[in-house]
Amino acid sequence: MSNLLKSVLVFALLLVVASSTLYVVSETERGVKLRFGRLIEADIQPGLHVKLPFADDVRLFDARVLTVDAQPASFFTVEKKRLIVDSYAKWRIANVETYYKATGGVETVARNRLANRVNNGLRNQFGTRTLHEVVSGERDALMEDITFDLNESVLGSLGIEVVDVRVKRIDLPQEVSSQVFRRMTAEREKEATELRSTGKEKAERIRASADRERTIELANAYRDAEQLRGAGDAEAAGIYAEAYQQDPEFYSFVRSLNAYKNSFSNKGDVMLVAPDSDFFKYLQNQDGK
Structure with a gap:
């Protein structure tokens, strides 16, 4: 045991x-x-x-790639416009000895120091650019410049390599946002009014053109109808004339009968005509003499 x-x-x-x-x-x-x-x-x-x-x-x-999320900070552009910028950086340890001597190996210390360097770098870069450039025009170039400047600073002092710096969000201050919103609303309303005016002008032009084309089409149709009617009337008159020439007496007789029929269709009608009038020539004599 x-x-x-x-x-x-x-x-x-x-x-x-x-x-x-x-x-x-x-x-x-x-x-x-x-x-x-x-x-x-x-x-x-x-x-x-x-x-x-x-x-x-x-x-x-x-030793992996880590993320430091900097607190949103206020920066001024070259136009003296204040912006609220929220950013983050990707980093890793490049020189272990320098990193340990600078931070004591405490990751929180490294994060805080790097966050301050990131904000200082953003402040310097924003101060040399316009609002348009930092928002959209030169965003990629801005991030590359900040990353390059940070590496020159933190590699030797903190033993850290900055892999990438990105801006998550850029906001205007609250007091400015309301003014910008009102100005944007006014600009959009102005643009909408201009578009409506342009649309009304185009509508009037289209309507006037349609009315003109309608008038022209109606005039052309009336002209063609009158020409057809005239041609028809001329052809009918020619037919009537040809038929009349074949037997003028019979044609006159038929015309007189139609006149009698139309004149005496109503028993209440009264007509005063001289007995020897040509109107009654076929009633007085079948030959109309």
Whole structure:
């Protein structure tokens, strides 16, 4: 029993020594080794490593691309227009030794310092550009310039590489937004009025053109109808004349009968005509003489 207890104690002691001697750095980490608080090894690569128990201390840091979300800040453009800018930056540790010495390996310290640098960079870049340029015209160039300037500053001082800087949102101050909204509303109403006026003008032109075409079409139709009617009347007159020439006496007789029929169709009609009038010539004599 005593031998088994000794074996367990020895195994436990070896386990404690191994755990305080061996350590592992993963692929997503970088580390530094301190001996009695003094830096003796920087940028420890991933893998299994050995340290002196109770003398060495290993500090591990996240080596992945991280995000720092800066607080919205107020910046002025070259036109002295104030903007509220919300931005973020992507960064990672580039120099582990510099990073540890500058921040003590505390990620929060690195985030705060980088956020301040980002805001200062945005302030400098916004101060040399117009509102149109920072909003749409030169957004990509602005981000590239800020990223380049930040890397020149933070690589040497913080051991950090800035991968990218982006602006999430650009707002006007509340007191300015109302004025801009009213001005935009007035501009849109003016534009709408102009469009309505242009539309009415075009409508009047189209209506006038349609009325003119209608008048022309009606006139042409009336002309064609009169020509057809005249041609028909001429043809009918020719037919009547030809028929009359074949038997003028019979034609005159038929005309007189129609006149009698129309004149005496109503019993209440009264007509005063001389007995020897030509109107009654066929009533007096069948030959009309």
